[in-house]
Amino acid sequence: MKLVIAKWTVIVFGVFIILVGFLMLFSPNKARTILRKAGSTNLINYTEITLRLIPAVALIIYSEASRIPEAFKLFGWIMLTTSLILYVIPRKTHHRFSMKSADLLKPCYFRLIAPFAFLFGGLIIYNTC
Numbered sequence: 001m002k003l004v005i006a007k008w009t010v011i012v013f014g015v016f017i018i019l020v021g022f023l024m025l026f027s028p029n030k031a032r033t034i035l036r037k038a039g040s041t042n043l044i045n046y047t048e049i050t051l052r053l054i055p056a057v058a059l060i061i062y063s064e065a066s067r068i069p070e071a072f073k074l075f076g077w078i079m080l081t082t083s084l085i086l087y088v089i090p091r092k093t094h095h096r097f098s099m100k101s102a103d104l105l106k107p108c109y110f111r112l113i114a115p116f117a118f119l120f121g122g123l124i125i126y127n128t129c
Contacts, residue, residue, distance in 0.1 A: 003065060007128055009058035010072075014124035021117025028107035036102040039094030049086045056080040067127040 024031045039045045059076030066072045086094060 002061060006058040006061035007065070009055055010062050010066075010128045011125055013055035013058065014121045014128065017117050017121030017124065019121075021114045021121065024110040024117060025114035028110035031110050032102050032105065032107060035098055035105070038098035039091050039096075040098075042091060045091045045094060046087075049083050052079055052083045052086075056083060062128065072127070 020031070023034075037044055038048060056076050056079035059072045059079065063069045063072035063076060
């Protein structure tokens with residue numbers, strides 16, 4: 001049962017990455033606005049971090065059943081570790097970083113990286129099934 005839940009969590013994560021790609025492609029200003037909100041309030045900050053933990057743990061749990069277990073496990077542990085680090089970094093530091101990133105990533109750059117989100121999300125789903 002745990003493996004089935006992890007599998008579907010990873011698939012939903014892959015779909016989410018693809019949907020983010022569509023957002024970046026068709027509404028890059030909205031994607032930029034969302035990026036600017038990362039860490040802006042305690043609720044947004046800790047909700048974002050906690051939600052990152054769910055697919056991270058699912059990737060680790062499902063890794064051995066995936067087509068590329070080493071990659072799933074590594075990616076899951078990277079997501080898990082960075083999420084835990086974000087819990088201890090001051091929220092305002094996280095928000096400053098997201099603001100600087102949003103300033104750096106102009107809308108045309110969001111459109112340029114959107115195909116990578118499609119590819120990445122697709123690879124996650126393909127290697128899960």
